[in-house]
Amino acid sequence: MVNEIFAKFHEVATSPRAQMDKYIAEGKKVVLTAPVYTPGEIIHSMGFVPMGAWGGDVQLDKAKEYCPAFLCSIAQSILELGMDGVYDGASALVIPSLCDTLKTLGQNWKYAVKGIPFIPMTYPQNRKPDYGVKFTRAGYERVIKDLEAIGGVFDNAALAESCKIYNKHNEVMRKVDEVIAKHPEVTAVQRSDVFKSAFFMSAEEHTALVEELIAELEKTPAGEADMGIVVSGILTDAPQLNEIFDEMGMHIVADDVAAQSRQYRTDVPCGDDALQAMAEKFKAMDNCSVLYDVEKKRVQLIADTAKARGAKGVVVVMTKFCDPEEFDYPIIKRVCEAAGIPVALVEVDRQMVQFEQIRTNLETFRDMLSM
Amino acid sequence: MAEEVKKTPRPVDPNSAKYKLGKIASDAYVDAIEAKKQGKPVVWISSNFPVEIPETLGLATVYPENQAAGIAARGAGQRMCEVAEADGYSNDICAYARISLAYAKLRECPEQEVAMPDALLCCNNICNCMIKWYENLALDLNIPLIMLDIPFNPDYDPTPEIVEYVGAQFWDAVHQLEDIFNIKWDDEKFKEVTGFSCTASRAWLDATSEACHIPSPFNGFDLLNHMAVMVTARGKAEAGEAMNVLLKEYKENHATGKSTFREEEKYRIMFEGIACWPYLRVTSRGLRDRGINMVTTIYADAFGFDYNSFDEMIAAYCSVPNSINLEKSRDKRIKLCKANHVEGLLIHNNRSCKLWSGFMAEMGRQVGAECGIPVAHFDGDQADPRNFSEAQYNTRVEGLMEIMEANK
Numbered sequence: 001m002v003n004e005i006f007a008k009f010h011e012v013a014t015s016p017r018a019q020m021d022k023y024i025a026e027g028k029k030v031v032l033t034a035p036v037y038t039p040g041e042i043i044h045s046m047g048f049v050p051m052g053a054w055g056g057d058v059q060l061d062k063a064k065e066y067c068p069a070f071l072c073s074i075a076q077s078i079l080e081l082g083m084d085g086v087y088d089g090a091s092a093l094v095i096p097s098l099c100d101t102l103k104t105l106g107q108n109w110k111y112a113v114k115g116i117p118f119i120p121m122t123y124p125q126n127r128k129p130d131y132g133v134k135f136t137r138a139g140y141e142r143v144i145k146d147l148e149a150i151g152g153v154f155d156n157a158a159l160a161e162s163c164k165i166y167n168k169h170n171e172v173m174r175k176v177d178e179v180i181a182k183h184p185e186v187t188a189v190q191r192s193d194v195f196k197s198a199f200f201m202s203a204e205e206h207t208a209l210v211e212e213l214i215a216e217l218e219k220t221p222a223g224e225a226d227m228g229i230v231v232s233g234i235l236t237d238a239p240q241l242n243e244i245f246d247e248m249g250m251h252i253v254a255d256d257v258a259a260q261s262r263q264y265r266t267d268v269p270c271g272d273d274a275l276q277a278m279a280e281k282f283k284a285m286d287n288c289s290v291l292y293d294v295e296k297k298r299v300q301l302i303a304d305t306a307k308a309r310g311a312k313g314v315v316v317v318m319t320k321f322c323d324p325e326e327f328d329y330p331i332i333k334r335v336c337e338a339a340g341i342p343v344a345l346v347e348v349d350r351q352m353v354q355f356e357q358i359r360t361n362l363e364t365f366r367d368m369l370s371m
Numbered sequence: 372m373a374e375e376v377k378k379t380p381r382p383v384d385p386n387s388a389k390y391k392l393g394k395i396a397s398d399a400y401v402d403a404i405e406a407k408k409q410g411k412p413v414v415w416i417s418s419n420f421p422v423e424i425p426e427t428l429g430l431a432t433v434y435p436e437n438q439a440a441g442i443a444a445r446g447a448g449q450r451m452c453e454v455a456e457a458d459g460y461s462n463d464i465c466a467y468a469r470i471s472l473a474y475a476k477l478r479e480c481p482e483q484e485v486a487m488p489d490a491l492l493c494c495n496n497i498c499n500c501m502i503k504w505y506e507n508l509a510l511d512l513n514i515p516l517i518m519l520d521i522p523f524n525p526d527y528d529p530t531p532e533i534v535e536y537v538g539a540q541f542w543d544a545v546h547q548l549e550d551i552f553n554i555k556w557d558d559e560k561f562k563e564v565t566g567f568s569c570t571a572s573r574a575w576l577d578a579t580s581e582a583c584h585i586p587s588p589f590n591g592f593d594l595l596n597h598m599a600v601m602v603t604a605r606g607k608a609e610a611g612e613a614m615n616v617l618l619k620e621y622k623e624n625h626a627t628g629k630s631t632f633r634e635e636e637k638y639r640i641m642f643e644g645i646a647c648w649p650y651l652r653v654t655s656r657g658l659r660d661r662g663i664n665m666v667t668t669i670y671a672d673a674f675g676f677d678y679n680s681f682d683e684m685i686a687a688y689c690s691v692p693n694s695i696n697l698e699k700s701r702d703k704r705i706k707l708c709k710a711n712h713v714e715g716l717l718i719h720n721n722r723s724c725k726l727w728s729g730f731m732a733e734m735g736r737q738v739g740a741e742c743g744i745p746v747a748h749f750d751g752d753q754a755d756p757r758n759f760s761e762a763q764y765n766t767r768v769e770g771l772m773e774i775m776e777a778n779k
């Protein structure tokens with residue numbers, strides 16, 4: 001049974017296009033959402049299916065007409081897939097302004113990909129003071145206006161409903177992370193599928209499937225990983241990378257990955273004004289390289305999580321050319337090592353075919369952790 | 372062995388704009404060091420932070436980007452970058468940030484010493500990289516960071532919402548600084564400072580637009596040096612005065628048929644991007660030897676902080692080159708190219724600067740098409756010498772020149 005559920009996650013995670021076709025065939029409109037954060041609740045409440053567009057493992061060709069080589073492969077491959085027609089049929093792409101590369105992605109998209117409108121989501125970095133919350137709200141209002149232009153209908157009560165659905169999804173995602181931590185038989189590949197599939201399914205469907213998984217896993221007794229690790233980074237979905245984790249006997253007991261747990265840490269607070277509540281949610285968000293944080297709470301969170309989950313080490317999976325993450329790395333290393341938690345760094349990009357270097361690094365790391 | 376003949380540099384006339392501007396730029400460093408000695412507060416500040424704030428509050432300022440450019444121009448870019456890299460910073464990170472973080476660690480670099488800060492003033496209207504860089508500085512130096520967030524604007528003009536958000540932050544920053552340093556904001560002083568800033572900006576815009584004459588009365592590489600004053604001192608009275616001297620000189624040059632471009636001006640180009648500081652001479656000579664004058668750059672427009680109200684001032688800070696969308700960026704370049712009779716566009720794909728280079732390919736195509744001029748790109752870096760090839764630069768410039776010649 002549990003294997004069947006994992007197979008379902010795998011199928012969805014590896015065939016986003018089939019999922020998109022399915023929704024379109026059902027008469028639904030799909031709105032793509034770029035990294036790192038986008039208001040899925042709003043898109044959902046306006047009658048669209050939000051689908052994550054975090055690029056793909058493809059060689060870059062057409063995108064080179066627009067992007068210099070030193071932009072991250074996530075942004076470049078989103079453009080490549082757009083230019084290749086892989087996203088055809090989507091009604092829009094929402095891109096937040098959270099890093100310099102994302103700012104340029106929207107500008108290039110307008111000219112490179114005709115037919116899928118770009119909707120900007122401008123987030124404030126000073127998101128905590130009242131003026132920041134007000135600006136977040138203004139950003140959401142802009143997104144709503146653009147979604148209305150492609151046939152969406154905004155309604156406060158519908159948004160409140162979607163917020164509940166998303167909060168529930170957040171809750172099960174946090175729960176599944178905890179449960180998997182205690183089930184070392186779940187592979188890194190399977191764990192990755194659980195998280196990745198969330199981008200390609202409606203929140204309701206994904207919640208239901210994750211709940212099934214949790215129920216199944218909880219039928220078997222919890223165990224302890226021999227070598228628990230915390231993984232940190234933007235994206236860690238490369239199958240070869242996860243296979244290496246499995247081969248090395250490393251079990252992911254927690255993650256600080258933008259495409260995984262960072263999405264689900266913060267709920268929308270209750271309130272009559274659902275849009276205001278959405279802005280309050282962004283105010284409450286923290287612990288991420290693309291959210292201004294002078295205290296670097298994110299770094300401490302990694303160290304604390306590693307301790308709390310009994311991890312032997314932290315693996316930082318660096319997406320090449322991702323400067324927000326590259327700036328945090330020296331601090332992560334410093335803080336974790338001071339707390340007695342070893343850190344390994346592996347560099348990935350979406351064009352990677354040779355994983356030998358990563359294997360060697362992780363072998364060395366494993367040997368060190370086993371000592 | 373032939374005896375070495377040391378060339379004595381031509382003395383600079385102390386009444387010239389070059390002398391005055393050079394002095395203002397170097398005094399800024401000296402003044403901050405002096406302030407530090409006297410126990411007065413010093414801040415490190417991003418180049419496009421509203422300078423009206425520290426000037427009104429009387430805080431001594433140091434511009435790490437400017438310092439890094441100086442260090443790179445004097446040949447120490449790689450050495451400093453490697454210090455940061457040894458601490459785990461990727462060599463993909465902006466070289467200015469790497470140099471600055473290295474300085475914060477070593478607290479010395481003979482190529483450009485600065486006073487250490489008591490607080491940091493960060494503004495991300497030119498890049499979000501700045502946020503990460505200053506976060507790390509704040510952590511390493513254990514000092515307060517004031518962050519003024521000016522988001523990238525996907526629309527053509529600043530919206531009332533952006534202006535309101537940034538305006539609120541402006542006063543928040545003022546109040547934070549008042550608390551940190553126990554100082555008081557003075558509206559009269561603020562008025563005076565805004566006046567200085569507007570005067571300097573107007574003179575800068577006027578001086579740079581003297582390039583509309585054929586031949587241009589100046590070599591555009593001059594602007595890369597003079598610009599330092601617009602970055603670091605535009606809120607001071609002397610900046611406006613010196614810029615007006617510059618304007619006068621350019622006007623005189625035009626009237627008397629002189630120019631600081633010392634060759635015959637055969638071609639006129641716009642240079643796009645930050646200078647390659649470690650190779651300033653090579654890049655300049657590569658143009659000059661071919662009779663190519665770089666008559667304009669976006670810097671000509673970048674420091675146009677000329678405004679009539681508080682909201683207009685905020686809107687100006689929301690409209691600096693890296694915070695505006697492709698269409699507005701493009702139109703600004705088109706305007707400069709047309710006004711200055713530009714015949715070719717040379718683009719520096721700057722490895723340090725993702726935002727500046729990220730949509731340059733498309734923008735370059737659109738500018739080229741609208742102005743009917745050829746466009747050439749070269750790879751480089753503003754401060755890390757490892758990312759530039761002289762041979763590639765020359766080939767690209769040569770290619771550009773051939774098309775400009777064919778277009779004549």
Ligand code: SF4
Binds near residue numbers: 036234290322324
């Ligand atoms: S991987 Fe990093 S650089 Fe690339 S889009 Fe995401 S946050 Fe930006």
Ligand code: SF4
Binds near residue numbers: 498723
């Ligand atoms: S060079 Fe680019 S990335 Fe570096 S500080 Fe300047 S604007 Fe930011």
